[in-house]
Amino acid sequence: MKLSEIKDALRAELITADDCLNMYLRAGTASDLMSDLLTGPTNGALLLTGLCNVQVVRTSVVAGVAAVVFVREKHPTPEMIAQAQEHGLPLLSTSFTMFSACGRLFDKGLRGVETKAPRP
Amino acid sequence: MSLLKRSFEIKARDFIRAGEAAIEVQKILKNIGFDPEQIRRASICAYESEMNVVMHGGDGELVLTLDTEKIMLDINDQGSGIEDVDLALQEGYSTASQEDREMGFGAGMGLPNIKKNADFLEILSDKGAGAHLKIGINLRKE
Numbered sequence: 729m730k731l732s733e734i735k736d737a738l739r740a741e742l743i744t745a746d747d748c749l750n751m752y753l754r755a756g757t758a759s760d761l762m763s764d765l766l767t768g769p770t771n772g773a774l775l776l777t778g779l780c781n782v783q784v785v786r787t788s789v790v791a792g793v794a795a796v797v798f799v800r801e802k803h804p805t806p807e808m809i810a811q812a813q814e815h816g817l818p819l820l821s822t823s824f825t826m827f828s829a830c831g832r833l834f835d836k837g838l839r840g841v842e843t844k845a846p847r848p
Numbered sequence: 849m850s851l852l853k854r855s856f857e858i859k860a861r862d863f864i865r866a867g868e869a870a871i872e873v874q875k876i877l878k879n880i881g882f883d884p885e886q887i888r889r890a891s892i893c894a895y896e897s898e899m900n901v902v903m904h905g906g907d908g909e910l911v912l913t914l915d916t917e918k919i920m921l922d923i924n925d926q927g928s929g930i931e932d933v934d935l936a937l938q939e940g941y942s943t944a945s946q947e948d949r950e951m952g953f954g955a956g957m958g959l960p961n962i963k964k965n966a967d968f969l970e971i972l973s974d975k976g977a978g979a980h981l982k983i984g985i986n987l988r989k990e
């Protein structure tokens with residue numbers, strides 16, 4: 729899904745430079761636990777998070793996350809924005825809650841990072 | 849024979865700079881042009897061990913060494929050490945503080961994930977004498 733479509737679906741504000749709206753996100757993931765995030769195949773994925781500190785940016789860079797959405801109107805600090813710009817990591821902010829934001833993106837066709845569903 | 853050696857200082861409890869060493873490591877490996885999957889594995893190992901020094905250790909350092917066969921990471925700190933290494937390696941085990949948890953850490957997933965991503969992991973630790981992690985990632989043979 730394109731970042732522009734994600735932005736529209738979440739009525740989100742793009743906080744970093746707007747030269748990345750054509751970026752393609754292969755999947756989505758949601759977490760407030762940074763080490764947990766690093767255990768998954770998050771390369772090229774969109775991260776939705778309720779956590780808003782500089783470690784979210786660093787973890788995303790290390791994990792190869794392609795873009796980050798802060799839910800519940802969390803707004804990144806100037807330090808976070810500067811670091812994200814340096815690494816070409818787009819940051820967005822939405823007023824939707826985590827559940828609603830994930831649901832809206834799933835509804836539009838974005839899927840999780842898992843390659844196969846667990847067996848019942 | 850090592851082809852490159854770089855060391856980075858890590859400060860205990862410094863959440864402003866925490867992770868910078870790992871990101872430098874990632875940058876160096878990217879510039880050399882290693883395989884993206886190997887860069888990812890090495891960066892995750894560097895980051896998790898750096899965060900552990902910041903949260904649980906004392907002041908320390910991370911040393912990156914490259915040779916023709918592997919990427920090596922040595923992470924040392926002067927904290928109180930890991931009392932029970934087997935326990936620390938269990939998923940979910942964490943002694944993280946409230947502040948660590950507020951920063952998004954303390955899932956008890958760091959060391960298990962280092963183990964998963966490394967081809968070689970040795971944890972040397974004596975109670976009271978700090979922790980030393982030796983991590984190796986083999987370069988893929990084409």
Ligand SMILES: Nc1ncnc2c1ncn2[C@@H]1O[C@H](COP(=O)(O)OP(=O)(O)OP(=O)(O)O)[C@@H](O)[C@H]1O
Pocket residue numbers: 763764896900901903904905906925927928929930931936937941942943944952953954955956957958959960978979
């Ligand atoms: N450098 C260290 N010095 C002292 N204790 C450590 C060190 N590294 C790890 N530990 C101990 O091992 C435990 C498990 O570490 P691990 O990285 O798996 O989880 P965590 O850091 O608590 O949480 P997470 O990594 O998921 O954010 C820590 O909670 C801590 O008690």
Ligand SMILES: [Mg+2]
Pocket residue numbers: 763896899900954957958959
């Ligand atoms: Mg840890």
